[in-house]
Amino acid sequence: MEDSSKERRVLQHYVAKQDTVLIRIFGACDVNVNKLRLGMLVEALEDLRESVLRIRVTDTVGGSKTWCGTEWRCHKYDLIPVSPKVWQYLFAVQFPQERIRLANDEALCEQIKTISVNDVAWYCSDPVNRRAKELAFVRYIGPVPQLGLGHYFGLELVESQELSKTSLLTKEYFIPTHWNAATIFATINNILPYKETDSISGSIEKILLSKNNTGTDYNNDKKRSVLDSTPAILLEQFTLFDDNKNNNQESVNILKEGHQTGKSDLENDINNYTQIIEHTLFKCGNDEKNETKKFNRVENKGDLIVGSNVKILLDSDIHYGIIRWIGSPPGTSPGKLMAAVELDNGHPLGTDGTYKDVRYFHCRPYRAIFTNIEHCSHYENTKLNERPALINNDNFGNMESSVITGIVRPISVKGDLESICGKYRGIQGHHNSCYLDATLFSMFTFTSVFDNLLFRPPNEKDCPQYEEVQRVLREEIVNPLRKNMFVRADRVMKLRTLLEKLSSVSGLTSEEKDPEEFLTSLVAQILNAEPFLKLSSGQDAYHYQLFVEKDDHLNLPTVQQLLEQSFLTSNIRLKEVPSCLIIQMPRFGKSFKMYQKIQPTLLLDVTDIIEDSPRQCTVCGKLAEFECKECYGQCGVGLESIAFCLQCLEKVHRHERRTNHEPKKLNVPMEFTILQEHCPVPRLYLELSAVVCIETSHYVSFVKCGPGSEAPWCFFDSMADRKGEQNGYNIPEMVPCPDFPYWLSEEGGTYLTELKDDRHLPEHAKRLLCDAYMCMYQSPDVMMYK
16 A cells, blocks of 8 residues: 655546446545445545546545545546545535535535625525525625535525524624624525526615625735726726627626736726737627727638627538637647637537636537637628528437548557547447447447458458448448547438348337347448457357256356357367457346346456367466366366366276266367477467447446456447437437446455445446346467458
8 A cells, every 4th residue: 555645736626426336546444345325525636547547535524534544546437527626515414415415516606606795695405496585795705614524605684683593603703894794604505696687675675775894804805906996998998898798798708717917007007908819809790889899809801790600611521600709829839819609510529619617608418619810711691592401400410410521440448448438439329229329339430350340342242232331330330439539329220220221130220129139230241341259169159148947046147158058068168269259148038037137257267168179287387188068167177177188087986976987088189289489378368449339228237338358448338418308309319437347346246245235336337247148259370360
């Protein structure tokens, strides 16, 4: 365990949005794994990459000593980030559900952050019924140790004169303006910001106008706004940014937050603001305002203004949109103008109007592109009819999904996955397509082991539509998926329609199907691919179904154990090491599972299931020459326990219980027999590349995002969210899974074996272990030659 004696700097404050399992990194306590409860407050001390954080749990409700002086490994996606100020306020909130509700309401948190002493706010005695509210002056903000942890709001109620439980305590912290005014301490969930547009009675308005500044702010005075001392002429100038539709007022807010001035001299103020404005002003088309000429405005390209219809080039395709903002964002070279364009169709690289965590306008997700204004071309409204007709994709969300020709390599990610994860990532689901979405995503996104399906030239045995099916799969699904990380559902529907028309499997465009039905339709019948598996029985197969008898003593079987047991029972072997091995778990239909949990094996040892492959003696480790199936499990575990050299075979079978065994001689390659004294017996392994899971007829997948044992894992759901109801569309999502290797490790297996109730598992761990339907393995060595 590492030394962490010195105090760490807090990177970010969070609230736990759900129950999750933490793994101890530092500190002494009785457990290595502990549960973080919904609503608990934590501090992030270090970003461990791949969306994993080193955290400290500071909310020790219940007096647990486990959290004291300890640091833990936590997944970022189980946490909600909040500002330090809001985090202090949340400490005072007792109910975890309320903490989650507040932390998720970013707009409300931003408004409450701006509340300072002597401001007016609404007090809601019942957080649930926010209509029952009354006005109050904020007279104190800070800790109240008598009430507990966190920061509280000390309020002077405008109308009420009733005493509260905390009225007497407030006298220690502030004095109300009116001697008979009711005072109270409130938590953040009792507070709503007051807006000048809120309707109030005339009598209350008079009270507000006559209020005095008598309060105390624990955090010192609120910083003065940059506009507090702005000359009138500059305030008028700022109105040029005010575009009600495009939210350019937020550009002013950026200036308000990012700059302060302590000068009162008018001339100095003008000089300071001129330097700020000259990097952010855009041409507004209002030349008669002579005042704007004073501020060295940067001229933009031609007649492009906010509201101009433009076309831009993205991924070799022309996209159309409207300029919503023009200026020079912080960090860009002075004089360089950028345009924020709201696209007619979404694009995978688009945002919702933000650029480098700063919002410039509002739009739907993936519709905003920020680009050099030189890359925008103006077109006249009279030429609108020249614009390509927009695809009516209301059922799919109008996200861009281009046709991409050529060869696009699989994605390979090292380290952090956040750049490629999120919503609108992967294949969009539609009409029971999850069986196909999860399978295609697993087969093609991050590996090339199935790429032969995309490029094999047609032959006389192929159907006439072979090339069209192959083209749709390659250019409309796989290439866009690898390049843009998004495939729209209508592209997939085109493939589904072809499959239903050309294969013997019906209902592929509308009904619930299984992955093996899809593989039979696409791979076996239409693409007529060479079978992935060649069996010693003379049969070929595209996937392998595990057939085993249930072992009641086996609490947590692994795929390694079940595979070896199945091959032993079936009395077959693989003729050669396959480039890929698709294994279907022992379950029947969508509901019956032979085992409640199955642990996929990260590195699958296939040495003992390959026909005529050199094997090790289970006793001495030398080259095995015989196999005795009756010895299974007696001299070791798995198929390795039935392989013996001649000397060990004779020794083991001297026992009276084994005298009736019938060993079988193995075929050992002659070249290896010659070299056995000079080289060890090699072990043959396949790497786990994906796990397709099913729960209540819905398929999802866990996929490794690159080659090698260190590659990160992600979780993919083609229907993770939905926009609209009957006429809406599904939203696919990718989520990093940094804890994936832990749950498949020996340590994770020990924890799972001792676990009494699967409901205590984190969501992703439960889906992986309890709902595994199909595991995909690959051989990096063999796939290079196939």
